Structures are given as structure tokens and as C-alpha cells.
Amino acid sequence: MTAPSGLFCGCFESLSDWYSWIAHWREDVGEMKKSNELFQPKHELFQFKPSNQTSVQNQMFRTKSDVNFRTNIRTKPDFRTTSVQNQTLTTQFSDLPDDVLKMIIERITLDDRPKIREVSRRLRILSDSLPFEVEQVKYKCDFEDSTVYLGNRKFHYEHGVDHTQPALNQLYLLLNIPNLRLNTLSIKISDTHQSRWFRKYTWILCEFDCLLASLQKQIPVKNLSVRFISLDLLQMILPVLKPGILKSITSSDLEHDYFTPQYYQEKQYDIADVEKISKLKQWKLAKELTMSNCLASTIQVDTKGCFSNFKTWKVDAPCLDSEFALLRSCMKKMNEHQVLMTPSIACLLFDKFCTFLGPNTEMLNENSAVYEENGAIFDVKVDREMNVIITRRAAV
Amino acid sequence: MSVENAPVVDVDEAAIPVEKKMYYRFESNDKKEFRVSELAIQQSETLNRLVEAMGYTSEDVENKPAIAIENIDGKTLKLVFQWCEHHKGEAIPVDDGSVPKIVEIPEFDAKLMDIDNGLLFKLIWAADYLNIVQLLNVSCKKVANMAQGKTPAQLRRVYLLPSDEEDEAAKRAAQEAQDPRAREVEEEFEERKRQGGNSFF
Structure with a gap:
């Protein structure tokens, strides 16, 4: 022997x-x-x-x-x-039959599940035949450090050697798990005005693109959340997600704190990129879109009529006059089946919100109003969580 | 050992029927006999279907020979029926398809399964064979918990599994034992290949 x-x-x-x-x-x-x-x-x-x-x-x-x-x-x-x-x-x-071994593998915690694959060939085959459902995979890359989350498990890579490469490798390993099913995939790549970081994140973007290309599969993800300075990242990720499974897309820029208002005024999105994204099946079949800190881009996209598939469309709460103008522009392009939401108006009372919305707004009571423009009538309501919900009435 | 001389093991002494209840008799492969209540049997889909098909009356249960469960030994069967008696009347869980499964092991089950791995695997095997969903559920969870925080090498030791290389070696050894000529042919083929021959024959 x-x-x-x-x-x-x-x-x-x-x-x-x-x-x-x-x-x-x-x-x-x-x-x-x-x-x-x-x-x-x-x-x-x-x-x-x-x-x-x-x-x-x-x-x-x-x-x-x-x-x-x-x-x-x-x-x-x-x-x-x-x-x-x-x-x-x-x-x-x-000696236990395959069905029983599968039951055991199904009961192993997510942290230990990848290790089971390395124990033996039989366990690897059985493990790969079972779905691997995870609440979220999150990748966060800053100038100082990178973090990858698998459910509650955290893989942290600090500044020192090179935190980006091992973090991307870890992300690749996680996304490559056979039969992976994700509730939320969250990708955040920071952006600053530092020239060193600008070079670095351009490199990260290239690496990220290679990573996604080498996956050679489409991952079932229900909710996608992308935070990046441009729509490039969204354009890269959407094709590797399974169409029809994706229900909600959240695309946002980074926090206001990082940038001056001037920066937002100067920033323009490439409409061609927006058009490309809107042609993807993943985008067309999604039902909810949240776009934060980028109302301007939202309007640009809407001018191309790329939003008709979304039932719910969430945008940031407007504060400035220019932002209200953009909101009105959004409302004009809404259809009767869509709901436009601004998440919170905690800093602004509802009656003031209605005043800023325009002179054609008539308050019905403290929680609802009607807005009219060019014959189109909109119902404007505020819910208990201080979300403003705008719907367009069907034309008679 | 004849069936008449076989030791009779009462699973739950406290559960001796006050009112008229049917107690079925089962026999393990080492001739140990068990008396199990009708309600406890319902936890096992296999046994439940069997007793339904047999349609025994109270007299039949006493007079006819005990139902033999030939694949399971007395020690394991005792644990199985202890579990069934404790959980009799409880609803049988339905799989919701979620992974990983969230399973809590009740105190009684934890104590019952505080046994060596060999017996635990026999219990799982028996629960699978008799189709006792909840017992299978908790016992599989117990084995899954063994994997907590262990490396693949440690897991191999816990589960007594060979690594892929060892598995390959065992496979080769088995093949060689089956056909000793195969290796010679392979070596001859390699030799001819080295000599530059295009065809083996």
C-alpha cells in the first residue's frame, strides 16, 4: 500500500x-x-x-x-x-451519504464554508453543488486602507505594503465562490484631489476591470450599490450581474464633505456612458434606482428616456434653488407608473418644501399638496419618515 | 439469540400509557427490542408509513413479532427512539431553502448527542434512513459545529478524511490491486515513448 x-x-x-x-x-x-x-x-x-x-x-x-x-x-x-x-x-x-453531507455543509457557518472546499475532493464537489447565500459582499478602497466584507466577516488591509492588491485578490476569491448568491454587492472606491491617489485609483479601476473580466460568470445579486466619482464603475459591474435578479441599483458620488460645491457644478457626466448603461439588460430589468449626490447626471440620463423601467426612483433631497429646478425637470419626465422619492427633508419643513417647489403648488393639508405644470398634475406627499413621495396623475 | 430471549428496552419509563395508547415494538439488528408510542413514531416518516401500511390493531402489536430494523444497532436505535419520544407531537419542520440553515440545538438534544463521533455518525445515518427530519437537522448541525474555526488540516483529522493527494494514492493503490498488469503496461508505454516509438503496438 x-x-x-x-x-x-x-x-x-x-x-x-x-x-x-x-x-x-x-x-x-x-x-x-x-x-x-x-x-x-x-x-x-x-x-x-x-x-x-x-x-x-x-x-x-x-x-x-x-x-x-x-x-x-x-x-x-x-x-x-x-x-x-x-x-x-x-x-x-x-460513510455518510452525499445528501447528508450536503445537509452538514448547509449548516456550516459562512466563515467556515470556504475551508470545507479544501478538505477533500468529495466535500469540494458537494460544497460547490450547493448555493452559497451571503447577505453582502462589500469592497471599500480608500487612500489609507482597503476592506472587504463577506457577511459580517471583515478582511482589512492597511496602508503599508500595498493594501489594494491583496484586497482585490480577496474580493476575487469571494466573487469566484461557486454558486454564490448575494443580497447586496457594495463597491466603494474613494476619490480625492490628491494626485498620488488619482494615479492609484486609475490603476485600481483597471485592475478591477480585469478582475471582473476574469470571473467569466454572472453573479446573482439583488441589490447593487456603487459609490464612485464617475459612472465607469457601474458600467463595469453591471454586465457581471445576472439580469432579472438585480432589483435595485444605487449609484452615488462620495460625500459632500470631500468636495466644494464648485466641484459639482463643474462635474459633467459623459452622456455616451449613460446611454451605454441604459442599454444593458441588467439596467432595463431593475425596478428601483437610487441616485445620490448626482442629480445633474440624473437629468442628463432622463433626457435620453432611460428611466421608464424603474418603478421607484430615489434622488437626494433638494436644498438649493438649482436643485429644485432639477427636481421639477425630473418630474416633467415622469410617467404615471413611477414614484419619485426624496429620502429625507428633515432640515426643511414640508410647507417650505412646497413653496420652494414652485408657485403652482397648492397645499391640501399639512402632509399633502398638488403641483401643476403645463397641464400635468402631481401629488406630493410626505410620509412619517419625512420622505417626500411624488406621483404623476394619469391624464384624463 | 432468539427473539423471545432478547432484552426488552423501554425507552421512556415515565411515558407508560395511562390511557389506551398503541405501543409498537421494534427490534434492532442486535436483537434489542424497543416499545415506541404511536405519536413518537410520527417523527419518522419511514416508520410512520410502515405502521400505517401494516394496519396493526392493539392485539397485533402485542402478539405479532417485533418489526425488525435490520440496519441499525440497539445503541443507536435507543438514541433515536429516546429522541422521538421526547419530541413526540411536535411539528415536522419544512425546508425553506435558505443557506446557511439557522438551527438551534435544544438542551435535550445537545445532551443526547453528547456521544463519541462514531455513534453520532451512526445516529445521523439512522435519522437519514428512518427519515426523521428534525433529528437529522440537529445532528447535522452538531457535526457542522465541529468545523467551527478549524483549518482544513484540522478538519481532516476531525472527520478522519484523507487529503486529495492521499485520496489519489488510495485510488491508485486500489486500481493496482485490481489490475497489477496496468502499471507494467503504463511503464512499458513510457519506456517506448522515451525511445521515440510512435505507436505502442
Whole structure:
């Protein structure tokens, strides 16, 4: 018999450990040789032919009369039954059938699940055949550090060597898990005016593109959240997501704190990119769109009529006059089936919001108003969470 | 050992019927007999279907021979029926398709499964064979918990599994044992290949 190659790999703490392991292993191989079923679940060996005695095996699916007939007659025991009865059942983990092993794998926590794949070939095949459902995979890359989350598990890479490459490798490993199903995929790549970081994030973007291209599969993701300075990232990610599964897209710029208002005024999105995105099946089949800190781009997109598929369309709460003008422009392009939401007007009372919305706004009560423009009537309401909900009335 | 001389193991002494209840008799492969209530049997889909098909009356249960469960030994069957008696009347859970499954092991089950791995695997095997969904559920969770925080090498030791290389070696050894000529043919082929021959024959 060939000795196993893992003997001196540090797997065993003591010689007695090794002896006990090799004894089991030899027993296993011996049994496999005898049975000529090297990779078959061994519990099959115990499923012998039915005897004449009333038993679970031979009576399970027979008719009532048949059962009674058989149970009344007891002949001498079958020799095959006797031989099995005398046999000692030495059940090990490897004796368990595939279905049971799958049940065990399904109950292993997400943290330990990837390790199961490395234990043995059989467990790898079984693990890969099962869905791997994760609440969220999150990738966050800043100038100082990078972080990758798998559910609650955090992989943190700090500034020092190069935090971006190992973080991207980790992200690749996670996204490459067979049968991965994600509730939320969140990608955030920071942007600052620092020239060093600008060069770096351009490089990250290229690497990220390569990473997505090498996945060669489409991942089922329900919610996508992208935070980046341009729409490039969204354009890269959408094609690797399974169309039809994706319900919600959140695209946002970075926090206002990083930038001056001038920066936003100067910033323009490439309409060609917007058009490309809107032609993707993933975009067309999604139902909810949230665009934060980028109302200007929202308007540009809407001029191309790329929003008709979204039932809910969330935008930032407007504060400035120019932002209200953009909001009115959005409303004009809405259809009757869409809902336009601004998440919170905590800093602005509803009556003031209505005043800023325009002179054609008529307050119905403290929670609702009607806005009219060029014959189109809009219902404007505020809910308990201070969200303003705008719907367009159907034309009579 | 004849059936008449087989030891009779009452699974739950406290559960001796006050009112008229049916207690079925089962026999393990090492001839241990168990008396199990009708309600407890409902936890096992296999046994439940079997007793329904048999349609035994109270007299039949006493007079007819015990139902043999030939694949399971007495020690394992005792645990199985102890579990069934404790959980009798409880609803059988339905799989919601979520992964990973969130399973909590009740205190009684944890104590019951405080056994060596060999017996635990036998219990799982028996729960699968008798189709006892909730027992299978908790026992699989118990085995899954063994994997917590362990490296693949440690897991191999816990589950007594060979690595891929060892598995390959075992496969080769098995093949060689089956056909010793195969290796010779392979070596001859390699030798001829080295000599520059285009065809083996």
C-alpha cells in the first residue's frame, strides 16, 4: 500500500495520532478494495436484500394485505441478513451519504464554508453543488486602507505594503465562490484631489476591470450599490450581474464633505456612458434606482428616456434653488407608473418644501399638496419618515 | 439469540400509557427490542408509513413479532427512539431553502448527542434512513459545529478524511490491486515513448 503523502506535513500532533489515523485509513482503503466501490457512499453496503422477517426494508411500500401476509409467515432467517447482523457497523464521516453531507455543509457557518472546499475532493464537489447565500459582499478602497466584507466577516488591509492588491485578490476569491448568491454587492472606491491617489485609483479601476473580466460568470445579486466619482464603475459591474435578479441599483458620488460645491457644478457626466448603461439588460430589468449626490447626471440620463423601467426612483433631497429646478425637470419626465422619492427633508419643513417647489403648488393639508405644470398634475406627499413621495396623475 | 430471549428496552419509563395508547415494538439488528408510542413514531416518516401500511390493531402489536430494523444497532436505535419520544407531537419542520440553515440545538438534544463521533455518525445515518427530519437537522448541525474555526488540516483529522493527494494514492493503490498488469503496461508505454516509438503496438 502506498503511504499517504501528508505524513510529515504537520497535520498530526503525535505519533499516536498518526497511528490511529493510518489505522482508519487502511481500514477504509481495505473496505474500498473489497467492495470495489472506492468513491461510492459506503452506507449502500449495509442495504442488504430483504429477508423474510418483517422489516423496514421489505415492507415499506407494500400493500396492507401483502404486509399482513408476509408478517404472519416467518421462515428461517436469510443467511445474508445474519451475516450483516453480525457485522459491526463502523460509521465514519465518509460513510455518510452525499445528501447528508450536503445537509452538514448547509449548516456550516459562512466563515467556515470556504475551508470545507479544501478538505477533500468529495466535500469540494458537494460544497460547490450547493448555493452559497451571503447577505453582502462589500469592497471599500480608500487612500489609507482597503476592506472587504463577506457577511459580517471583515478582511482589512492597511496602508503599508500595498493594501489594494491583496484586497482585490480577496474580493476575487469571494466573487469566484461557486454558486454564490448575494443580497447586496457594495463597491466603494474613494476619490480625492490628491494626485498620488488619482494615479492609484486609475490603476485600481483597471485592475478591477480585469478582475471582473476574469470571473467569466454572472453573479446573482439583488441589490447593487456603487459609490464612485464617475459612472465607469457601474458600467463595469453591471454586465457581471445576472439580469432579472438585480432589483435595485444605487449609484452615488462620495460625500459632500470631500468636495466644494464648485466641484459639482463643474462635474459633467459623459452622456455616451449613460446611454451605454441604459442599454444593458441588467439596467432595463431593475425596478428601483437610487441616485445620490448626482442629480445633474440624473437629468442628463432622463433626457435620453432611460428611466421608464424603474418603478421607484430615489434622488437626494433638494436644498438649493438649482436643485429644485432639477427636481421639477425630473418630474416633467415622469410617467404615471413611477414614484419619485426624496429620502429625507428633515432640515426643511414640508410647507417650505412646497413653496420652494414652485408657485403652482397648492397645499391640501399639512402632509399633502398638488403641483401643476403645463397641464400635468402631481401629488406630493410626505410620509412619517419625512420622505417626500411624488406621483404623476394619469391624464384624463 | 432468539427473539423471545432478547432484552426488552423501554425507552421512556415515565411515558407508560395511562390511557389506551398503541405501543409498537421494534427490534434492532442486535436483537434489542424497543416499545415506541404511536405519536413518537410520527417523527419518522419511514416508520410512520410502515405502521400505517401494516394496519396493526392493539392485539397485533402485542402478539405479532417485533418489526425488525435490520440496519441499525440497539445503541443507536435507543438514541433515536429516546429522541422521538421526547419530541413526540411536535411539528415536522419544512425546508425553506435558505443557506446557511439557522438551527438551534435544544438542551435535550445537545445532551443526547453528547456521544463519541462514531455513534453520532451512526445516529445521523439512522435519522437519514428512518427519515426523521428534525433529528437529522440537529445532528447535522452538531457535526457542522465541529468545523467551527478549524483549518482544513484540522478538519481532516476531525472527520478522519484523507487529503486529495492521499485520496489519489488510495485510488491508485486500489486500481493496482485490481489490475497489477496496468502499471507494467503504463511503464512499458513510457519506456517506448522515451525511445521515440510512435505507436505502442
